[in-house]
Amino acid sequence: MQKSRLEAFSDGVIAIIITIMVLELKVPHGVELAALKPLLPVFLSYILSFIYVGIYWNNHHHMFHSTRHVTGGILWANLHLLFWLSLFPFTTAWMGENHFAPMPAAIYGFVLFMAAIAYYILQRTIIAHQGPDSLLAAAIGKDWKGKLSPVLYLLAVALAFVNPWISSSLYVLVALMWLIPDPRIERVLVKRERE
Amino acid sequence: MQKSRLEAFSDGVIAIIITIMVLELKVPHGVELAALKPLLPVFLSYILSFIYVGIYWNNHHHMFHSTRHVTGGILWANLHLLFWLSLFPFTTAWMGENHFAPMPAAIYGFVLFMAAIAYYILQRTIIAHQGPDSLLAAAIGKDWKGKLSPVLYLLAVALAFVNPWISSSLYVLVALMWLIPDPRIERVLVKRERE
Amino acid sequence: MQKSRLEAFSDGVIAIIITIMVLELKVPHGVELAALKPLLPVFLSYILSFIYVGIYWNNHHHMFHSTRHVTGGILWANLHLLFWLSLFPFTTAWMGENHFAPMPAAIYGFVLFMAAIAYYILQRTIIAHQGPDSLLAAAIGKDWKGKLSPVLYLLAVALAFVNPWISSSLYVLVALMWLIPDPRIERVLVKRERE
């Protein structure tokens, strides 16, 4: 089965998700700078989610770069990931419009958590299909980022009821952790191509 | 004629359909978990339709994988399928927002039925074009799933006026039936490539 | 310059145009079949515009299939066409929501007319670039459909103020005229490939 259509379809869905989030920035009625002020939390949560979706697209790109064949299981694990990503515009808007209130901040983290789990399942499905010589398994190594992130998300969900700003800070922290594109897969790929 | 543009265009349309459905999850005004409760039926119908669109994309992928050439007839049969799929966001929202009331549940099934018919027409158009040695015809075999589904949809439409939950259960049942990616086409393709 | 990105971008824009038109089918509040009745004119105009966008995508597909190189002029002529196509959702909704009133029906035709002119300009730009041996010029021949359509659109615009149903009938007529995919380009391409 071709991986190109899976990539094209995922690119399409991720491109739409990243773009429709901006529709939540409702055009204000006033014409003064002050009219933009109530939009600030929505704008900040938009930036955060834009970066998260960018990270997912980036990692998705890397993951499938080290994948040759696509099976039915991989297709559905990928759709499962896209499902959770598709909820980002909703949770982003809910959190932003309510100025990072506890419950919206917790639900935002819960969807981040589920997307991380879905990403992990997709990764394991590909590795299982690639077998013992899995290029992807070699590339991700111990995957400490992939294992730490869901733990931090859960922590952020719980701490949202103490102080949602702790949660927001954790979301920013995890994003920064991933923001630097992962050199592991590139390194392994380059190494294997030389062999 | 190239099939790549037909695939790219279909991927684009399907990616947009699957993503705009989420816009029906209107951001609630409250900030408690209870504020999400009225969204539950909308969310459930979103999950169901997401899976259906995923199934169509998956099968579309398989179908065109065993297709070499694209004719004008195939182009229009494909657009006809996309037309019915494009109505999914509408019927999903109508059914979800009205808590699976009889008429919306029936119309939801009617559009599923029409999409199934459109898929069938597209399949027959490709097979007719491929001639007696049709790879697709060999791959789908007796196509009992393709023949059973429209019957179950019609049944669900009728039973919606008895109890719409029977209809919903039938929609879930048909989705489960298709959820497992069809190994037939893969098997035949693999077999032919070996010959 | 590569034509693949121009095709991919155009496919994306056309896929979005064809899909966002369906957002004008606002989910009704009632749950009876009667609740769908006011949507009927919107639905009919959606079908008409869906077919028109399908025709444009189809013809665009054929046109670029007989095009090798893309120049700056072709890029902008293409964007100009996409601009007019992007107004289809607006004119479709205005006409549909006002039950084919004279002015909306006339404006609908005017945008169809401008899209036809933009298509014609794009076609001439490609032919001019291809020079005297233009494959596209040979393929379209006398292009009577391309020349007749804008005349019929203008006629429909004028007649909208007499009776908008005459205009609507003309729009349906032109769509039917194009619906059959144009065998001319395919024929010439096949012929040339044999030579």
Place this chain on the structure above:
Amino acid sequence: MQKSRLEAFSDGVIAIIITIMVLELKVPHGVELAALKPLLPVFLSYILSFIYVGIYWNNHHHMFHSTRHVTGGILWANLHLLFWLSLFPFTTAWMGENHFAPMPAAIYGFVLFMAAIAYYILQRTIIAHQGPDSLLAAAIGKDWKGKLSPVLYLLAVALAFVNPWISSSLYVLVALMWLIPDPRIERVLVKRERE
């Protein structure tokens, strides 16, 4: 790393941005030509932004045409550009709906300015990666357009508080300056291919 997915993803995002701007053309309730009159400033700002997005897509196309490899830095510089472009629908609508009032006209220019800076950063990132023989560096040469544009945007932002029509005229002027597709990269590419 493949550049094809970066191009496909960017095409998707840009296609969606250019198309959702048209959603701000809200369908009027009236059916007379006068009902369209209040939409005129929204329509004019739509045309302006459509051309700007077209220019960005066009230049993006050229820039990556002279790029072979994509690094993590290039990916993120590209996402940064897409972020600022994604704000165009918002600033376009705010400016259009408020008839080019000073603050919306200034913010419109500010986002244009940030997009220009993001484009410049992306360009420098690619050139730094390509090294001393950079094809892109040779192609853009002194890049006076790229350097003049942000200056004119800043000027327009400041002058918006004197008279927003001066700003609008400057936006139109910069657009016209870019509208002619840049022959520099094409020329250098053609030259190098001949060598």
